[in-house]
Amino acid sequence: MKVAVLISGRGSNLQALIDACESDDFPAEIVLVLSNKDNVQGLERAEAADIPTMTLSPKDYDDRASFDCAMSDLVTQSGAEFICLAGYMRLLSDDFVRTWRDKLINIHPSLLPSFKGLHVHEQALDAGVRFTGCTVHFVRPAMDEGPILAQAVVPVLPDDNADSLAERILEQEHKLYPLALKLIAQNRVRVAAERVIIDDHCAPEGALSNPQGFPTPTK
Ligand code: GRF
Secondary structure (H helix, E strand, C coil): CEEEEEEEECCHHHEEEEEEHHHHCCCCCCEEEEEEECCHHHHHHHHHHHCEEEEHHHCCCCCCHHHHHHHHHHHHHHHCCEEEEECCCCCCCCCHHHHCCCCEEEEEECCCCCCCCHHHHHHHHHHHHCCCEEEECCCCCCCCCEEEEEEEEECCCCCCCCHHHHHHHHHHHHHHHHHHHHHHCCCCEEEEEEEECCCCCHHHHHHCCCCCCCCCCCC
16 A cells, blocks of 8 residues: 655654565555655655655645645655655645545544643643553544544553653554554555444554553454
């Protein structure tokens, strides 16, 4: 499966996807990395892996709709049939989301639907939750909403601050995102009535629902 990755910055999740795609038995290939910001680390990571990159600046477009339309055209021209958002920090227009419906996923550093938007780790600490984590979901027009494909749980420790929590969650993001993409590329995922159904799901590597060794569902 040919995949485009949209980024805005550091690109550590992009790197996890690049590393996964390099293994012979991984059924996806990244054909384009598109950034809305110049000179970000994610672009360097893509170039180091010989993946074509493009940067589109929102300043060159009249509005979000025309920017997103240009982005969508570039993705299509690259041959990509699926899009991963990996730290892409712009809201997407309804048209873009409609065009790529069920072919567009995002990773978010909380257990959605809790803690949407920015400063998610502060939100989790403020709420006093004992567990948080990360979520891979299909994208819908509303921010951080959409059918949930995979989640990983991370405990909140007594001494955690936003940085320490972010670091531990990021480790799980780097496992969860390639796993989610693999399931999709294996054609084992479908969305029905806004729920994600995974065919023959036997919780591969235990990471799909919980990396901490808790029981994992088999169906
Ligand atoms: C990650 O925490 C991701 O969940 C969120 O933005 C951050 C991006 O980090 N959407 P990176 O650019 O992948 O390192």
